[in-house]
Amino acid sequence: MRVRWSVRSAGLLFGILALALGGCGTSGVGSRMHASLLENQPAAPATSSLTSRPGPESASRNGEVIRSAAVSAESRTDAGTSNSDAAPKAFVPVAFEPLPAERSSYLLAAAEPSASPSQSGTIVAQRRGPPEPPPDVQIEEYDPWEPYNEKMFKFNQNFDRYVLKPVAKGYNFVMPDLFQQMIGNGFDNINVVPKLANNLLQWNLKGFGVELGRFLINSTLGIGGLFDIAKQEFGLDKTFADFGQTLGRWGLKPGPYVIVPFMPPFTVRDGIGYGVDIAMDPLTYVLPFIWDRLGMRLGQIVNDRSLNLELFQGIEETTLDLYTAVRNGYLQRRENLIRGIK
Numbered sequence: 001m002r003v004r005w006s007v008r009s010a011g012l013l014f015g016i017l018a019l020a021l022g023g024c025g026t027s028g029v030g031s032r033m034h035a036s037l038l039e040n041q042p043a044a045p046a047t048s049s050l051t052s053r054p055g056p057e058s059a060s061r062n063g064e065v066i067r068s069a070a071v072s073a074e075s076r077t078d079a080g081t082s083n084s085d086a087a088p089k090a091f092v093p094v095a096f097e098p099l100p101a102e103r104s105s106y107l108l109a110a111a112e113p114s115a116s117p118s119q120s121g122t123i124v125a126q127r128r129g130p131p132e133p134p135p136d137v138q139i140e141e142y143d144p145w146e147p148y149n150e151k152m153f154k155f156n157q158n159f160d161r162y163v164l165k166p167v168a169k170g171y172n173f174v175m176p177d178l179f180q181q182m183i184g185n186g187f188d189n190i191n192v193v194p195k196l197a198n199n200l201l202q203w204n205l206k207g208f209g210v211e212l213g214r215f216l217i218n219s220t221l222g223i224g225g226l227f228d229i230a231k232q233e234f235g236l237d238k239t240f241a242d243f244g245q246t247l248g249r250w251g252l253k254p255g256p257y258v259i260v261p262f263m264p265p266f267t268v269r270d271g272i273g274y275g276v277d278i279a280m281d282p283l284t285y286v287l288p289f290i291w292d293r294l295g296m297r298l299g300q301i302v303n304d305r306s307l308n309l310e311l312f313q314g315i316e317e318t319t320l321d322l323y324t325a326v327r328n329g330y331l332q333r334r335e336n337l338i339r340g341i342k
Helices: 002-040 056-085 146-174 177-190 192-201 205-220 229-234 243-249 268-280 290-307 309-318 322-338
Strands: 112-117 123-128
Touching: 146 290, 146 309, 146 322, 177 205, 177 290, 192 205, 192 243, 192 268, 205 229, 243 268, 243 322, 290 309, 309 322
Parallel strands: none
Antiparallel strands: 112 123
């Protein structure tokens, strides 16, 4: 009898404990649900009825819950904003841009090339007029050999129209734009020695440092100069420095304007500078055979012409007196470079 009573007592005791624990758990879950509902509910308006007004204790607790919910919402909003602002920009391996044809075309400086990549990734050239000189600068278009120059200009124009341009179009058809830009960057990278030397001769230490940094960065991170990482990632734009510009900064006058076959326009001063730049190029001595140098030169000319197809076509179609426009653009461009105006 005592055993039965003790068993019944133990069962009753366990039942009471189970009910107590179950009630505590239910109240805990209920309080958590109530807090979450309050968190998602807006604050009660001030014109609520007296019957629905909470007591002092509950009001303070609800206020704390609402304030904490607002703080958490603000923190989530700030975090989202900071995350969106701090999102890393996608790395673009190459930026399409026509290379300046300063050493490869008779249409030199008739317009300064500029481009922006289209959605399809092809080069879209836009023509800009030649940069205007300062108001106090008077450019003298000294062209005493104009009859001869016009004939040579016509010869170069026909050579470009019937030989160079068709070859460049065929090259552009088989060679993707990305590879053309990479080849152009490579040619520009190996031509660093004349730029370094002329920046020093002009006492342009900043330009010397920029060109040296570009060469080191592009030769390593840019895979031998195929990618212009120095400009894309470090903001180091290429400089324009040649020996003709150096002579101009030393005070030498440009002399007569002259055009020779298969070459871009020159003045006598810039023609001399062009020869000195070739002599400063180490490849002149690494590749002493004329056919090797000629092959590289032809490859560079065709590649540059392909990159500037749309640009030069726009100039030819929109310019009435092309000879005068090219002469004026060239002389203005050279004067601005000598005066440090880009």
